[in-house]
Amino acid sequence: MFVSGGPLSERAWRILQILAVLSLVVGVPACSPGGNAPDDSLTVGVATLEGQWIDPMQARNSLPTAWIRNAVGEGLVRQEVDGSWVPALATGWKISADELTWTFTLREGVLMHDGSHFSANDVKTSIDRVVRESAANPDNWTTYLGGYSTAIEKVVVIDDLTVAVTTNRPYPNLAKDSPVPIATAYYEKVGEEAFAKSPVAAGAFKFLSASANNSITVVRFDQFWDEKRRPNFKTLTMKVVPDESTRVSGLLSGQLDVIQGLSPNSAALLEGADDVKIVPSESASVAYVQMLDNRTEADSPLKNLRVRQALLMAIDREAMAKSLYQGRASVPATPFLTTTLGYDPNLEPYPFDPDQAQRILEEEGAAGLTVELHSYNATSGIPDVGKFVEAITGYWENIGVNVKVDLVDTATYISNLYDANYTGAAVLTSQGNYVSEPSGFIPTFHTRDGIMTPHSDTRYDVLLDNISSAMNDSDRERYASELNELMYDTLYVLPILRLQSTVATGPRVAQFRRQIASPIAEPFWYLEAK
Numbered sequence: 103m104f105v106s107g108g109p110l111s112e113r114a115w116r117i118l119q120i121l122a123v124l125s126l127v128v129g130v131p132a133c134s135p136g137g138n139a140p141d142d143s144l145t146v147g148v149a150t151l152e153g154q155w156i157d158p159m160q161a162r163n164s165l166p167t168a169w170i171r172n173a174v175g176e177g178l179v180r181q182e183v184d185g186s187w188v189p190a191l192a193t194g195w196k197i198s199a200d201e202l203t204w205t206f207t208l209r210e211g212v213l214m215h216d217g218s219h220f221s222a223n224d225v226k227t228s229i230d231r232v233v234r235e236s237a238a239n240p241d242n243w244t245t246y247l248g249g250y251s252t253a254i255e256k257v258v259v260i261d262d263l264t265v266a267v268t269t270n271r272p273y274p275n276l277a278k279d280s281p282v283p284i285a286t287a288y289y290e291k292v293g294e295e296a297f298a299k300s301p302v303a304a305g306a307f308k309f310l311s312a313s314a315n316n317s318i319t320v321v322r323f324d325q326f327w328d329e330k331r332r333p334n335f336k337t338l339t340m341k342v343v344p345d346e347s348t349r350v351s352g353l354l355s356g357q358l359d360v361i362q363g364l365s366p367n368s369a370a371l372l373e374g375a376d377d378v379k380i381v382p383s384e385s386a387s388v389a390y391v392q393m394l395d396n397r398t399e400a401d402s403p404l405k406n407l408r409v410r411q412a413l414l415m416a417i418d419r420e421a422m423a424k425s426l427y428q429g430r431a432s433v434p435a436t437p438f439l440t441t442t443l444g445y446d447p448n449l450e451p452y453p454f455d456p457d458q459a460q461r462i463l464e465e466e467g468a469a470g471l472t473v474e475l476h477s478y479n480a481t482s483g484i485p486d487v488g489k490f491v492e493a494i495t496g497y498w499e500n501i502g503v504n505v506k507v508d509l510v511d512t513a514t515y516i517s518n519l520y521d522a523n524y525t526g527a528a529v530l531t532s533q534g535n536y537v538s539e540p541s542g543f544i545p546t547f548h549t550r551d552g553i554m555t556p557h558s559d560t561r562y563d564v565l566l567d568n569i570s571s572a573m574n575d576s577d578r579e580r581y582a583s584e585l586n587e588l589m590y591d592t593l594y595v596l597p598i599l600r601l602q603s604t605v606a607t608g609p610r611v612a613q614f615r616r617q618i619a620s621p622i623a624e625p626f627w628y629l630e631a632k
Contacts, residue, residue, distance in 0.1 A: 142335050142336035142337060143335065143336060143337035143338070143339065144335055144337070144338055144339075144359040144360065144610065144611070144629065144631055145338075145339045145340075145341050145357070145358050145359050145360075146338070146339070146340050146341065146358070146359065146360040146361070146362065146623055147341050147343040147349040147352050147353070147358040147360070147361040147362070148166055148340055148341070148342060148343065148361075148362055148363065148482060148622075148623075149166075149342075149343070149344055149346070149349075149362075149363045149480040149481065149482060150166055150342060150344065150478075150480045150481065150482070150512045150513075151166045151167055151315070151318065151340065151342055152166050152167065152481075152512045152513055152516055153167070153513055153516060153517075154167060154312060154314060154315070154318065154513075155167045155170065156170060156174075156298075156299070156300075156301065156309055156312050156318060157170075157297070157298045157301050158170050158171045158173075158174045158175030158281075158282050158284075158301055158303050158305065159171075159175070159228065159231070159232060159281040159282060159284070159301075160298070161175075166340075166481075166482050166622060167318070167340075168533065168622060168624065169340075169622060169623070169624035169625060169626065170309075170318070171282060172305065172624060172625035172626075172627070173305050173306060173307040173320055173338070173624075173625065173626055174215075174282075174301055174303050174305045174307055174308065174309050174320060175281075175282030175303045175304070175305045176190055176191055176212075176282055176283075176303065176304040176305045176306070176326075176327075177190050177191065177278075177280065177281075177282045177283075178190060178191050178192035178206060178225070178277050178280050178283075179192060179277045179278055181278075181535065181617070183615050183616060183617050183618060183625070183628060184618055185441065185535065185538065185617075185618045185619065187277075187278060189209075190209075191208060191209050191212060191220065191225075191283060191304065192206045192207065192208055192209070192277065193207050193208065193209050194206075194207045195207065195277065197573075201272040201573050202255070202268055202269050202270070202271070202272065203266055203267070203268045203269075204266070204267050204268075204269075204276050204277070205260070205264065205265070205266045206225070206264070206265050206266075206267070206277075207263065207264060208220070208221070208222060208225070208262075208263040208264065208265065209263075209327065210263055211327065212304055212327045213304070213325045213327070214283075214284075214285040214288075214302060214303065214304050215285065215302045215303060215304065215305075215308045215309075215323055216285045216287070216288045216302050217325075218285050218286075218287055218288070220283065220304055221262045221263065221286075222259040222260065222261065222262055222263060222264060222265035223259055223262075223286045224283035224284060224285060224286050224304075225257070225265045225267075225280075225283045226257040226258075226259055226265060226286075227283070227284055227286040227289055227290075228280075228281045228282065228283045228284045229254060229257045229267065229280060229281060230257060231281070231284070231289070231294075232250065232251050232254075232281050233251045233254050235294065236251035236252075237251070240553075249279075249541070249545055249570065250279045250280070250281075253269045253270060253271055253273050253276075254267065254268075254269060254270075255268040255269055255270045256268045267280070271571050272571045272572070272573050273570065273571065274570070274571070274572065274573050274578065275539060275541065275570070278539070282303050282304070282305070283303065283304060284297070284301065284302060284303050285302040285303065285304075288302045289302070304326075304327070305323065305326070306322070306323055306326045306328070306331055306332060306333060306626070306627055307320035307321060307322060307323060307333070307338060307626070308320060308321050308322075308323045310337070315342060315513075316341070316342055317339055317340060317341045317342060318339070318340045319337060319338070319339040319340075320337075320338050320339075321336055321337050321338075322335065322336050322337070322338075331627035331628070333626065333627070333629065333631075334630055334631055335629075335631040338626055338629075341358065343358070343361075344480050346363065346364070346365060346368055346485075346486075347368075349361040349363075349364075349368075350364075350368050350371065350372065350606075353372070353378065353606055353608045354372075354375060354378075354608075356608065356609070356610075358608065359607065359608045359610050359611055359631075360605060360606070360607050360608070360611060360614065360623055360629070361605065361606050362482055362603070362605045362621075362622055362623040363480075363481075363482045363485055363603075363621075364485060364604040364605065364606055365427075365485040365486045366426075366427050366428035366429075366430045366485070366604075367428070368604075368606075369430075369604045369606070370428070372606050376609070377608065377609030378606055378607070378608060378609070379606065379607045379611070379613075379614075380604060380605075380606055381604070381605045381606070381607060381614050381616055382430075382602055382603065382604050382605075383534075383602065383603045383604075383605075383616050383617070383618060383619060383620055383621070384440075384602055384618075384619070385439045385440045385441055385534050385600055385602075385619050386483075386533070386534045386601060386602055386603030386619055386620055386621040387439075387483040387484070387531045387532060387533055387534055387600075387601050387603065387621040388434055388437050388438075388439055388531065388532050388534070388537065388597060388599070388600050388601070389483065389484045389490065389529070389530075389531045389598045389599045389601055390437050390529075390530055390531070390532070390595045390596055390597045390598055391413075391475075391494065391527050391528065391529055391530075391595070391596040391598060392527065392528045392529075392530050392547065392554070392556055392594070392595055392596075393410055393527055393556050393557075393593070393594050393595070393596070394524055394525055394526055394527060394528055394556045395525055395526065395556070396556050396557035396558075396559075396594060402525070403466070403467075403468040403471045404473070404526070404527070406466055406468065407592065407593060408462050408465075408466050409462070409463065409466055409468050409471070410593040410594075410596065411452065411459075411462065411593060412458075412459040412460070412462035412463050412466075412468075412501070413459070413473075413498065413503070413596060414452050414593060414596045414597075415452055415453060415454065415455045415456070415458060415459040415462075416454075416456050416459040416460075416497050416498055416500065416501045416503075417454065417493075417494055417497045417498075417596075417598065418454045418456075418497060419433040419451070419454065419598055419599060420433055420454065421454075422490075422493050422598070422599060423599055426486065426489055426490065426493060427485070427599065427601065427602075430601070430602040430604070431599045431600060431601045431602060432599070432600045433451045433599065433600070434451060434597040434598075434599070434600040435449040435450060435451045435452075435590055435597065436449065436586050436589045436590045436595075436597050437532060437537070437544075437589060437595050437597050438537070438540075438586045438589070439532075439534045439537055439538070439600060439619060440600075440619075441534055441535070441537070441538045441618070441619045442537050442538055442539075442540060442582070442586075443538065443539060443540055443569075443578065443579060443582040444540060444579060444581070444582025444583040444584075444585060444586045445586065446583060446586055446587070449586070449587070449590060451597075456497070456500060456501050459501050460501040460502060463501065463502065463503075469502055470502050470503070470504065471503055471504070472503070472504040472505075472506065473498065473503055473504070473505055473506070473526050473527055474506045474508060474524070474525060474526030474527065475491065475494065475495065475505050475506065475507050475508065475526060475527050475528075475529070476508045476510070476515065476518075476519075476524045476526065476527070476528045476529070477490075477491045477507070477508070477509050477510075477515070477528065477529035478509070478510070478511075478512040478515045478516075478529070479509045479510060479511055479512065479515075480511075480512055481512060481531060482603075482621050482622045483531030483532070483533065483601070483603075483621045484529070484531050484601065485601070485604075487529065488509060490529070490598075490599075491507060491509065491529060494529075494598070495507055506526075508524075519554055520553050520554065522554075527596075531601075531621070533619075533620060533621055533622070534618075534619025534620060534621065535617055535618065535619045535620045538619065540566065540569055540582050540585055541566055541569040541570035544562075544566060544585070545566050545570075547595070548562040548566065548589075548594070549562060549563050549566055550563055556594055557592075557594050559592065559594070561588055562585070562588065565581055565584055565585045565588065566585065568581040569581045569582055569585065601621070603620065603621040603622070605623045609632075610631055610632055611629065611630070611631060611632065612630040612631060612632045613628070613630045614628065614629045614630070615628035
């Protein structure tokens with residue numbers, strides 16, 4: 103049973119008076135102090151749901167819906183909030199002498215959301231689906247699963263609780279990368295299209311409904327096998343509230359219980375409010391500018407390494423970290439985060455030197471160049487992304503660069519990037535707990551066949567192949583370190599800031615243990631209602 107948050111403090115009332123009028127714009131109505139959402143439900147306010155993937159196997163295509171994989175889905179292994187990987191639906195495994203076949207022992211007594219008993223068939227159905235759909239529909243599937251799908255040779259069901267997965271190369275992250283098992287009988291009955299709209303898996307929550315560009319709602323699965331991660335509330339809704347001020351207003355008024363994507367200003371504002379808790383996550387994401395012209399635009403100045411160096415050196419990233427993000431950010435040397443395999447703390451970031459940057463452009467015949475800078479208008483990974491873009495634009499204009507800014511809605515933006523519709527440069531962000539494994543995310547942007555690859559530098563392919571196939575941890579660490587140095591030397595990506603992520607919870611939340619190095623509110627196993 104939930105209780106009212108009680109009267110608001112005088113400070114909170116002042117905040118509400120300032121912000122409430124904004125609620126009419128984006129659909130979270132202001133309400134009286136202490137107003138409650140329906141009993142047994144919690145609502146999370148987010149800036150965007152991007153492509154709004156609800157399928158736990160596709161959700162990682164979109165940062166704001168990545169939580170679906172850990173809510174609706176349950177993997178063979180899972181990542182704990184401290185970053186460690188622990189057994190989930192697989193209790194153990196053996197790897198063959200040739201390092202190509204993994205034989206998994208599966209957990210007994212697990213129920214799927216449709217009431218069927220989890221078995222090896224569900225593992226096979228899920229993996230076969232990824233392999234088949236990745237080949238048939240690469241635009242929808244290969245962002246995160248392309249490397250996995252091409253590595254799978256066969257899946258053999260040995261018995262109900264034993265399954266063998268054979269790859270065509272050594273694959274050290276097979277258990278981590280394998281898709282969450284899905285209910286075989288349900289999938290075969292409804293088919294691919296219907297399943298993607300109403301998935302059935304084995305997670306702590308069951309999918310209930312989705313409203314395009316508005317919300318996703320899931321409900322507690324009372325038969326979830328792991329009691330310690332079973333939610334103590336019934337319904338969880340992710341509600342799109344694009345305007346940050348309105349998310350803050352919604353939290354204070356009781357319409358929202360958790361809000362994510364907070365700027366430092368909003369976090370500071372909320373720190374004094376009654377019954378509000380700030381829940382930070384360090385190194386949650388890295389914000390960067392992707393150079394798009396190295397592969398497609400033959401005469402682009404952005405193909406010149408020295409020009410890319412000049413564009414990076416023109417940006418006062420320390421000032422952005424201190425002023426725009428009030429110290430809740432730091433300057434990275436590369437897109438690697440502190441949690442990324444191969445991260446080198448001794449690698450010095452490129453310095454801020456606008457005079458040298460301007461000289462370089464003049465020497466390279468690129469003075470006065472024009473750069474198209476594309477960006478989302480909202481993203482969970484970069485708070486105040488509009489101001490972030492504005493700051494970069496100002497620094498580039500200071501050295502004589504003509505900047506054409508293109509801020510578009512997030513779903514359109516991501517789609518255009520996938521379809522290679524942009525030239526120039528693009529603002530992007532990578533989630534910390536996904537970037538922790540270079541071979542899992544970086545191939546999307548740096549291999550020959552990556553959906554968003556801006557170059558054809560085969561050195562990346564070699565190193566990423568080595569990382570993804572080395573079974574020895576020390577070898578993988580060495581290759582990842584070399585990849586980090588290559589990113590530093592080539593600057594196909596300009597690393598701007600390493601960002602902290604801030605989530606705030608309201609009076610109906612008892613506690614929320616967040617995933618380390620994640621910019622979004624996840625997982626919801628440890629979101630506890632009062």
